[in-house]
Amino acid sequence: MCVRRSLIGLTFCTCYLASYLTNKYVLSVLKFTYPTLFQGWQTFVGGLLLHVSWKLGCVEINSSLRSNVLTWLPxxxxxxxxxxxxSRALSRLAIPVFLTLHNVAEVIICGYQKCFRKEKTSPAKICSALFLLAAAGCLPFNDSQFDPDGYFWAIIHLLCVGAYKILQKSQKPSALSDIEQQYINYIFSVVLLALASHPTGMRDWPSPRGLEDQAFQGLRNSRFGRIKVISSASWTSRSCISTDSMAAAVPVDF
Structure with a gap:
């Protein structure tokens, strides 16, 4: 049993790191910096896989709990x-920097549990949170590739992660299981990102012709087929490994 748990943990860590590596490759090396399209595709694949798993009986999703969907929308x-x-932060920051900032969300959760819920917190957990906070605070002064925009998006990311986990914990026991929560997340994300992709894509980013030029240049520099395989693996890997469903699953990730 211990060996089995170790293998499961090792597999999860490997897939978790692989998802960040492949996403970093797509966002930075291939210059695919279109978050609404990128994340919309990933959440669509994740939602589709969950829906197919539900229909095949691999997971259980209660379709009659529609009244609880509204409470989960925030x-x-x-x-x-x-x-x-x-996604925006990972495209600009190195992976170790991004993951260090991502983990600061645990400081927010620890502070919430200690100050507002008056839960007992072990000294080891408090020390761990303080070390995380100190490490994140030292990053801007020791980052040779300091990018203000990357740090800005990373802060927004960790605040959203912390608030998401706090909201998730505050609703326990919830009428929705973790799988049902993630299923709602995917459906809502696909709809919202699909609506947001058109205005942001046309106004803030290059034209479709520019996308074709970038794709052609990327294929030529990376010897064609290898990029297509890696980028497809990135989309599928990040979709199947839900950031916060698995960390609460995160998250990141993203």
Whole structure:
């Protein structure tokens, strides 16, 4: 049993890091910096996989709990903010820097539990939170590739992660299971990101012709097929490993 748990933990950590590496490659090396399209595709794949798993009987989703969906929508909004800001931050920051800032969300959760819910917190957990906070505070002064925009989006990301987990904990026991919560997150994300992709894509980013030029340049520099395989693996991997469903699952990620 211990060996089995170790293998499961090792597999999760490997997939978790692989998702960040492949997403970083797509966002930075391939210059695919279109978060609404990028995250919309990932959440669509994740929602589709959950829906198919539900229909095949692999997971259980109660479709009669529609009255509880409205109570979960604020968390879904935070989920969209979390993955969007995480994608923007990851495209500008190194992976160790991003993950260090991402983990600061645990400081927010620890402070909330200690100050507002008056829960007993072990000294080891408090020391861990303080070390995380100190490490994040030292990053801007020791980052040779300091990017203000990257840090800005990383702060938005960690605030959304912290607020999401706090909201999730405050609703326990919830009528929605973790799988149902994530299913709602995916559906809401696809709808919201689809609505947001058109105005932001046309106004703030290059034209479709520019996208074609970037795609052609990326294929030529990376010897064609390898990029298509890696980018497809990135979309599928990040979708299947839900940031915060698995960390609460995160998150990141993104």
């Amino acid at each position: 968390a879904s909004v935070l989920f969209v903010g979390m993955i969007y800001a995480g």
